[in-house]
Amino acid sequence: MAKLCVIGTGYVGLVTGTCFADMGHRVTCLDINEERISMLKNGIMPIYEPGLKQIVDQNVEAGRLDFTTSYPEALKDSEFAFIAVGTPSNDDGEADMQYVKAASSSIAKNLDHPIIIVNKSTVPVGTGDWVAEIIHDLNGQVTPQFSVVSNPEFLREGSAVMDFMKPDRVVLGSTDSDAANRVAELYQALRSDIMITDLRTAEMIKYASNAYLAARISFINEIANICETLGADVREVARGMGMDKRIGPAFLDAGLGWGGSCFPKDVKALAHMAVTHDTHPQLLQAVMDINFNQRKHAVDKLEKALGDLKGKTIGVLGLSFKPNTDDTRYSPSLDIINMLVAKGATVQGYDPQAMKTSKEEVPELNLCQNPYDVAQDADALLLATEWNEFKSLDFDRIKANMRGNVVLDGRNIWNGEELQEMGFFYFGMGIPGSL
């Protein structure tokens, strides 16, 4: 069993550290956010991720997992240091590397024994070499032996533990094949395919994978918009397409478009890398434009149904960027709420996990305690994030509470015919009667 430390206790770092501890390794998770570490030390999860608290508790109790804000403490006896800090977007779309730089510098300053540095953050191609230079430059004395391995993470929020424990593949990239093989050993218990390649290729696999998934969603949303004009049903189109083994059914749900802490920043960062190396990212640009237009398309639909939105009340179900997470970064729901507020509408909303951050991001949003309060005196109801609890609502109660009868099903989860029969003016995304 190995001793390792994980730097950053967000969605990726906390899940990675906890899952390695659960596999029997001895793990210290480190964060510079003192409040986060103090919460973790007190058994409180700083993020909402289904199933995570239980395995954190079990591994803390078993003495395999602990938390610190001290680099010397985390690095002590560690054979591996995983970097899992954030890489958000700069204003021009470039990945902001300040956190990776700070984490690498702190490792360098506190390193007194050989170590393998494993980069799990999503980082621009070439970062692995750059991290190695930082360690060399800053360590000062005779630098202990170290290697850098890129190990991009493919987990999704909302199913992070399951995705980590049952990955489709583990990708490792390094110029040091012994180091890559040692990281591979850590993952062997998961019995998944392990691909070992060079550093830059591993870094690119991560961006290409996210960009491809985002492109599939933008593709189906463009098809949805064409379906609307021609009277076809995008749900059935996606089902029919997905039966082709070369296409497959995943990531073909039309709706309000993609959001989250990763697709938006990663597609932008890849496009930025291309432009700064004199390549025109024509497809990536279209993928981003379609995604932005999808939000506007939803607002246009509400405007068509209600007329001028000034003074209208709109209820929004779901605020997080997808179900089963409290994450609101680049949430389609919040983007749409901002557009509605800008047009003079009053917006009231509810989410099972993301109320606090949503209110911080959009102060004009009025929070409600449940879906029925969201419907109260609303002229229209928008389903923005498909949490399970929104799938079977008491629509008689919703109707009685609403002032109007417009329902926009932004994720195509409800039975439109039934709602029409109940007297709602129902429309979805890319399904007949949606315009």
Ligand code: NAD
């Ligand atoms: P996050 O924002 O949830 O967490 C990052 C954590 O790093 C924060 O707690 C922050 O305090 C900490 N941190 C920042 N600087 C630090 C430093 N110098 N030393 C120690 N800790 C520091 O981020 P996340 O969503 O977990 O993403 C981390 C990386 O993983 C990103 O590059 C992201 O693109 C990538 N990724 C994320 C997901 C996901 O689903 N969220 C999936 C795959 C890959």
Ligand code: UGA
């Ligand atoms: C995504 C990838 O799926 C992960 O493999 C990757 O590791 C992660 O980004 C990352 O790099 O951070 P995540 O953002 O957590 O994971 O969530 P997804 O399930 O991919 O959903 C992203 C967005 O696309 C959500 O807004 C979701 O509503 C939307 N989406 C997804 C659709 O609109 N249609 C679909 O068919 C699928």
